[in-house]
Amino acid sequence: MARRAAGRFVGWFRPDRGSGSGTLQDQLYAAIRQAVLRGELAAGERLPSSRALAADLGLGRNTVLVAIERLVAEGYLSSRRGAGLFVAADLPAEGVRPPSTAAAPALSRRSAAAPGLHAGGESAVRRPFALGAGAMDVFPVEIWRRLAVQTLRRQPGDVLGYGDPRGLPALRRALTTYLADSRGVACSPETIVIVSGAQQALDLIARLLLDPGDAVAVEDPGYVGARDALASAGARLVPVAVDDQGFDPAVLASLSPVPKLAMLTPSHQFPLGMTLPASRRLALLAEARARSIWIVEDDYDCEYRYGGPPLQALQGLDGGERVLYVGTFSKVLFPGLRLGYVVLPPGLVDGFLRLKTAADGFVPGWPQAILAEFIAEGHLVQHIRRMRVLYRRRRAALLAALERHAGNLLLPRLSEAGLHVAAEFRDGRDDRAAAEAARAAGLTVAPLSRYAITRRLSGLLLGFAAFPEAELESAIQRLVKALR
Incomplete structure (x- = not known):
């Protein structure tokens, strides 16, 4: 035997x-x-x-x-x-055999409503014209390294142990000053909660304010990440088509039943790029107060405005009564930092913190401490100023290259803000097939139709911030060749 x-x-x-x-x-x-x-x-x-x-x-x-x-x-x-x-005699007689057929696992209804996985990774980010990528090669690494060492020497116990679910007090204090000065946000350290990026903020807000079946007004076209968070919470999306001035509060006033929440990007509409004018901002806030509608203001790249200083946040006009303000450092610093923040009306803070604690306890303290020093020493404001000059130059290079090489193919939507350009096809072709052709040519472009719910759109989103002018020029030539 x-x-x-x-x-x-x-x-x-x-x-x-x-x-x-x-x-x-x-x-x-x-x-x-x-x-x-x-x-x-x-x-x-x-x-x-x-x-x-x-x-x-x-x-x-x-x-x-x-x-x-x-x-x-x-x-x-x-x-x-x-x-x-x-x-061993106590093992199952049949061993642990794999099932004969691969049955689909039984998932919750919430999981089934969640979106599919999005492609990503460093290779995709480095290919022109990837969205959400900044010029990380000019990030002040030496300053960040110095602050990292300095922070670890000064307060190792505070930054290496368990943390406050609200976020590091020093960072919330620094943010209070920064947001008030740069965006006119009405906030205090007690109304700011630090989160693991803006997407976590949107997910927690959806779970805080919505029950399954609640109606939510969303921009059409609009940010897919926000719709993903709402869908995961079981919300019923009500698309509001944006026009040349963005979200129309008159449409919001006509909706029945009354939506519980409105999600929008007023400073730089994603993906088309327009800015919500003051008249609409005030009308929107009046409608929100009259009908008890919460507004989520996603201010994802508000710092990069090229036609003047950043506009005052919608939240500042509201005084923090009905508006929840969401921001992130992924665009102004680097995505790997995974730090964002939400400014909440005071009555929502405790409920938000309960959900935040259940989700991940707290955000790691060391990156928060470094960022707090980075802001307090003035490096954040200086970095944004330098990047605004650089990105204005790269945006101009992209627009010039589009006019030279693709003027009869793509019509760019002019916007005075942001890190990408939305360009519509003049012939209305299938933009998803065009995006695939571009991908085969080594480019990362997003089809405009991906962000629409009911509207028919045909175009591409072209990120420019991470790429030098010469690279943008050659990439547009490759794009035109791939499309033709």
């Missing part, structure tokens, strides 16, 4: 000497473990002695002994003094 069991290993276990598959003892351990889990070696079955296994497999006895000791320690095998080596 022992010889027959050893013969199994002679037949299917072939040591791989030197290809990076692990040591021989690791390979033997894995082979026997898999045989037990699959039921090829039955519970209680006797195995050959270590000496016999070593002889039949051409392995050193010490190699076999080490593998067996691991399997005995983990409970796959048992060794009985004077009787020999056995497969």
